[in-house]
Amino acid sequence: MSAKPNTDEKGEFKRQSSSFREIISAEHPIYKPASGRYWLYVALACPWAHRTLITRALKGLAPVIGCSVVHWHLDDQGWRFLEARDGKTNERHWFDIAGGINSASSNGSTPVANIVDSAHRLLIDGTNEPNYGHKRLSELYIKTDPGYDGRFTVPILWDLETCTIVNNESSDIIRIFNSSAFDEFVGEEHRRLDLVPRPLEGQITVFNSWVYDKINNGVYKTGFAESAEVYEREVTSLFHYLDKLEILLDEKYSKLEAEYGKTSQDKILARYFAIGDALTEADVRLYPTIVRFDVAYHQHFKCNLATIRDDYPRIHTWLKNMYWRHEAFQRTTDFNHIKLGYTRSQPQVNPLGITPLGPKPDIWPL
Template structure:
């Protein structure tokens, strides 16, 4: 990335935030002669607990029982002008530490080790191949689909054929992903990183119209999930945004027309069920990393890097 471009300068000149496309798009495949075949211990995920896109991969890794098959490194919660960095041992950052795999100090070093001319952003998640010492993929939506199916020959029987891109729901999942990504997953960023009043208002109104639509979808669902009785990719992709909404996006990104806990009772119940009843969602949610990352990394939004105490608690118990 050019040193003339600040990594924390997110918006375009017109005030709109536009997310960059991922650069590495290879696939792990069990097909014969695949360049990246599924192997126990071969692959590694670089993630941030703060990042909702990386959190998707952590959730699926646990749902599919891949903890002993794919290893993980967690970066420091702070995102500076050089991008994500790894925590030093003496910093004692809970659940984060050095990169013992490559010895890199910054995630950018891993990108440059693969392509010294790389000019994109140094994003998480990164799916790394230890054998070939290269990046397989850095697009979360593609990584999670690999994890659904390509390691079924290695996981315990209870995890085999557990595919959250359910064939019978594929069309509905794709349609839901499209509008939820644009208006909610990315919508909070388009609201928070907007640098004009017009861009902010346009995106924040669309965001809450979409949340109203999710609330209605869940009301009409015949089960606890977006598409009924079956947990699908649509739930997995929406959850990381919703769990961050009240603790971060309401105040930090000015997404404050409504709150999940007070104004969206059905979404709130859905979120609580995933968090409290399915360990993969709770275990991969780290509110300390989440709150500190946003409020101390985005100095263009929060110049003094003060992290609000509330809301208390970060997520309400199921009884409330």
């Protein structure tokens, strides 16, 4: 998401590469593992930030790494926090033990259409920034490097001890969370979960690489295209790779069906994942794009050759399985932030900022 995305002279979207790429480990000269030392800054609309929230929840890190959520509206100065009631409120209670969000925003009685960009509903539109009382995400970048001239993006993994950004690349941040760095601060069940098990690492890497380029980033390349020619090429490619994903998941599902029988849906779903037969990083990286597809990308980014719910039955089942059977996925998904974030923050795509009410429901029951 961005008020004005980077595009080149051909009208093609070019994603900026991330600037801060450190890790946290006992061997690192500065960034040592510790509880309460690191802080995660996210936007709930942002798919890249979403993967870090899911991983934080899955690895039981909510009590170890605090979190702040920017307001869903990205304006021409970037992301902002809600005003602090007092500069030091610890918002960890909002991101409860499961690492999820208060569902008030999803069940709230105010229809999306009536919500204005200046809404200031603390813990619904976002949180304050409790560590320094900052108003803007950009302040964290400037604090780290006064000469920083890149984009002010979420997610940020922040070190409260040195007051610097450790890392602002989501694919690194999820690997840091998945590493053993924080093992001593979490329970056995969370320590045991490895999202990139050695035997599957090769398959996960191959899957991630085309999913990133063709699907995760593919929707952006489609939606931010500035010429019909670029748009048509990108949207065609995007659906070609969704077709590929559907075939892959169909093979998986059919195999499980043959093993357990058509009526044993529970048993099938317990092993129905993108790679292997347990949850891995591949699911974590695919989910944020697929859960946004029908509610945001289909209309806002003109990714409208098909919908997940009506045209990709296997991807749809996989999505519902993730959302309904895995708390870390459901509790970090906020459809209001997603819909409002995209439709109100990108005037070049949606100049009037009218947020479509549909499709309904946001996600179908399992």
